[in-house]
Amino acid sequence: MASVSDNEFYRNDELIRELAEQYNTPLYVFDEKNIRDRCKELRSAIEYENLQIRYACKALTLQAVLKVVLDEGLWIDASSINEVDRALRAGFSPSQIYYTGEGATLTVYQNLTKRGILINCTSIDQIKLLGQASGAECSIRLNPGEGHGANTKTNTGGPSSKHGIYFDQISDALEIASSNGVRIVGLHSHIGSGTDLSHWLRIKDKTLNIARELPDVHTINLGGGLPVVYDPEEDQPMPLRQWGAALSDSMRAFSKEMGRDFRLQIEPGRYIVAASGVLLAEAQAVKETSGDNTSPGYEYVIVNSGLNHNIRPSMYGSYHPIRFLAPQTRQQQDRTKSYVVAGYLCESGDVFTVDEDGTLLTRELPQVEVGDIMVMAGVGAYSHSMKSEYNSMNLPMSILIQANGQPKVIERRGTLHDIMRREVEAYNEGVDE
Numbered sequence: 066m067a068s069v070s071d072n073e074f075y076r077n078d079e080l081i082r083e084l085a086e087q088y089n090t091p092l093y094v095f096d097e098k099n100i101r102d103r104c105k106e107l108r109s110a111i112e113y114e115n116l117q118i119r120y121a122c123k124a125l126t127l128q129a130v131l132k133v134v135l136d137e138g139l140w141i142d143a144s145s146i147n148e149v150d151r152a153l154r155a156g157f158s159p160s161q162i163y164y165t166g167e168g169a170t171l172t173v174y175q176n177l178t179k180r181g182i183l184i185n186c187t188s189i190d191q192i193k194l195l196g197q198a199s200g201a202e203c204s205i206r207l208n209p210g211e212g213h214g215a216n217t218k219t220n221t222g223g224p225s226s227k228h229g230i231y232f233d234q235i236s237d238a239l240e241i242a243s244s245n246g247v248r249i250v251g252l253h254s255h256i257g258s259g260t261d262l263s264h265w266l267r268i269k270d271k272t273l274n275i276a277r278e279l280p281d282v283h284t285i286n287l288g289g290g291l292p293v294v295y296d297p298e299e300d301q302p303m304p305l306r307q308w309g310a311a312l313s314d315s316m317r318a319f320s321k322e323m324g325r326d327f328r329l330q331i332e333p334g335r336y337i338v339a340a341s342g343v344l345l346a347e348a349q350a351v352k353e354t355s356g357d358n359t360s361p362g363y364e365y366v367i368v369n370s371g372l373n374h375n376i377r378p379s380m381y382g383s384y385h386p387i388r389f390l391a392p393q394t395r396q397q398q399d400r401t402k403s404y405v406v407a408g409y410l411c412e413s414g415d416v417f418t419v420d421e422d423g424t425l426l427t428r429e430l431p432q433v434e435v436g437d438i439m440v441m442a443g444v445g446a447y448s449h450s451m452k453s454e455y456n457s458m459n460l461p462m463s464i465l466i467q468a469n470g471q472p473k474v475i476e477r478r479g480t481l482h483d484i485m486r487r488e489v490e491a492y493n494e495g496v497d498e
């Protein structure tokens with residue numbers, strides 16, 4: 066994948082206009098072919114025979130997407146019991162799902178072990194809890210002592226990360242596991258989202274080194290975190306061939322050295338779905354502020370979407386390609402202007418063009434008018450799955466452009482009834498004071 070704007074749909078003016086007209090905005094549109102291509106691309110990049118790719122389904126958990134991923138032969142990394150159940154419902158078998166969650170309760174662990182779902186323990190306390198839940202086997206998540214990600218909030222390794230069991234406590238983990246009747250059969254590390262090649266390969270070596278201390282381990286899971294190019298001028302893609310060859314060489318050498326055939330797993334989320342998703346919205350106002358001695362003035366486009374549909378810009382300062390399309394009835398303007406693209410929420414941080422510190426950024430766009438369609442690329446990962454009903458806004462509809470090119474509604478638009486359902490049920494049943 067070159068970049069998220071390589072999504073065929075992103076530049077398909079005719080189809081965008083058609084979908085916006087037929088289904089209204091805001092609208093998520095996901096491209097099945099794009100997801101399938103990413104799955105195939107990853108599998109063909111790694112030659113190592115004993116390979117299993119899991120999809121980190123927190124990135125995008127829609128049933129239709131899970132079914133596509135299942136059909137492509139991927140397994141699941143789930144981070145909550147509801148993600149486990151959503152995967153089961155999509156058709157995955159319990160043995161294809163494993164569970165990594167920082168929090169844990171005995172009830173959840175009992176539920177998971179009873180159904181044969183492997184737990185990836187992220188603390189020594191979780192190993193003890195698994196023993197109480199009569200779990201016989203687990204994987205453990207290692208914090209290898211360093212992390213890396215596209216930004217500090219997506220870095221999940223090193224001393225300032227809450228994730229995993231710190232590398233110098235692995236022998237304690239082994240001891241606790243055996244005294245609780247639990248065998249450690251898997252070793253996992255995931256150091257962040259947007260991890261570059263050199264960090265990936267260093268962590269692979271550290272993880273394999275630690276695996277030497279764990280006699281029952283047969284699976285090495287090196288996590289997800291493959292970078293995705295959102296901004297072609299800033300972001301570096303993962304050199305997939307080089308990465309895959311390095312993983313394969315190391316796993317073959319390690320299996321040979323240890324005299325056992327280790328299974329390699331990886332669990333990308335973003336890489337599989339980021340480019341598949343596009344968000345459509347409509348320009349509802351164009352307005353300007355005059356500058357003063359503290360700030361320049363800005364020209365704003367306000368669209369009927371916001372951080373409730375894609376929180377990544379306001380949370381991480383993430384860049385998403387954006388274009389505007391005039392409706393069929395109007396000629397697209399040639400003249401361009403610099404705009405801040407902002408959402409419709411009552412929240413001043415509800416801006417799509419902003420950096421990590423919250424500083425407004427502008428985009429040079431053909432002059433926008435009310436009614437133009439905003440097309441935002443790269444919203445397949447961590448946008449729909451982090452959506453909210455803030456300001457009591459109805460959730461968007463989701464469409465899948467199927468492999469045969471036909472659009473299909475895979476999630477209906479939200480309603481006031483959806484927003485209030487749990488309250489109404491609570492009142493009908495009598496709220497527990």
Ligand SMILES: Cc1ncc(COP(=O)(O)O)c(C=O)c1O
Pocket residue numbers: 121124142165255257258259288289290291332333334335336446
């Ligand atoms: C444990 C674990 N595995 C995999 C992933 C997927 O990361 P990415 O979507 O960057 O590939 C995450 C993301 O947060 C994670 O926490």
